[in-house]
Amino acid sequence: MSLLRRWFDPIRSSWFYEKPTRQEVLPTEQGLRIYLRLDDVYSYLAVQQLTQLDDILSDALKPLKIIISDTTAEPPNGMSIEEWRNYSLNDAKILANQHRFSYDEEKPEQPTQEALQQAETILRNTPLTGQNFLYLLEDVFHMLWQQQYGKLRMLFVMASKQQKPQHFPERIFDHIPVLESYFEFGGRKYHAVDDLLRLTRRLKQQKLLIDNPIFLINHIEWREHLMSDAEELTEIQAMHPELNLYIALEDPISWLLLAYIKEELADYYNIQLHVFPLSYHGRDFFDWSLATRLSKRTEVKFTPFCRPTADGILKMAQLFYSVAEEQRIEAMYTILEAVWTKGKDLSFKAHLQQIQQELGIEDLVELDVMALLQENDQRCAEKHQPDFPVLELEIEGKRYVFNSLYRVWMIESIFSNVLEQKYKSDNDAELKDAEHLSDEKTKM
Structure with a gap:
């Protein structure tokens, strides 16, 4: 990575983050x-x-x-x-x-x-x-x-x-x-x-509405849980849901959603997370205002950052695969946090060694990291999703695949639907048992 990008990105990103993200007034001439x-x-x-x-x-x-x-x-x-x-x-x-x-x-x-x-x-x-x-x-x-x-x-x-x-x-x-x-x-x-x-x-x-807008009434806001009943939570937790995340490491949305899910949903619902990093997809050319807005709405820290290059992605993946499998979620969180909130460039040896030490890695794994990333690419492509990150939720033997920041709400919606179906099945079973018992009494 060039020295200009390594030094300028953190300064530019901090400046962009601090300035107002919402233009006070948008023009109305075009309606x-x-x-x-x-x-x-x-x-x-x-x-x-x-x-x-x-x-x-x-x-x-x-x-x-x-x-x-x-x-x-x-x-x-x-x-x-x-x-x-x-x-x-x-x-x-x-x-x-x-x-x-x-x-x-x-x-x-x-x-x-x-x-x-x-x-x-x-x-x-x-x-x-x-x-x-x-x-x-x-x-x-x-x-x-x-x-x-x-x-x-x-x-x-x-x-x-x-x-x-x-x-x-x-x-x-x-x-x-x-x-x-x-x-x-x-x-x-x-x-x-x-x-x-x-x-x-x-x-x-902008005072362009004459009444309060009421749309999409079942929309789930960030940091607001659809399910809060203790009994329902216990039932979902007992189902041991698993969530696979296919993420482009150079995409800030991957950091923001991984951090949000880990901090807000994983422990709350007892979700077992698995991360599958992808090869470089050029997503470091992203919409800065969108990422900034998402950061503020999800309350996930963002900036100063140093956008990873293709070489940086390989170093990040090498760190990830150098820790034990059960430690990889924490490792990925630490790696992405360093890039997107501390401005670290992991293609720069000093920064790489600093994160390696923080993760307690003595020697980087000698694996074909690119082959592993391409294998993840193939598995992700098989999901046929139009955007990243790709999320695959497994619960009660069923898999649900969705993608991007626009569908994170589906995690809780699926949990709610699973419980609703479970209660319905339980009620139907009880009703059948009651009818059977009534029939037996009638015969007597």
């Missing part, structure tokens, strides 16, 4: 936009919130601008189109269950091309505006994603015969690539579902 695709399942979830959002928007942001694209962007993380579709359909099911969206849980599938063309014609030709258009938009998405093709066909025939294409400045049909639905406000993008609460906090802070 509030939402980008949708008719064949995007996240757009289907997003439109179910639009009438409620429009109700509380101030006049300065009205009308809400709708951009409907017919072009998808490239899937992330090297995923194929089919892998992305399968992932997004399953992920949308999880979001729908958690946040009470309407969704076809039994057999979710992509709308047909004919249905998509009919839906676009309906939306292009309708003279409805404002809330009436938003209600129609939601209805059309329901027809598409719940395979209500008869209703859609009827509306299409009416729209084709009785109406002509309309032109409204707040309703645009475009070819801009859209992977998944997002809002745009003040030059910033917000995921239409995952960032909805962050967006509404911003709008409220």
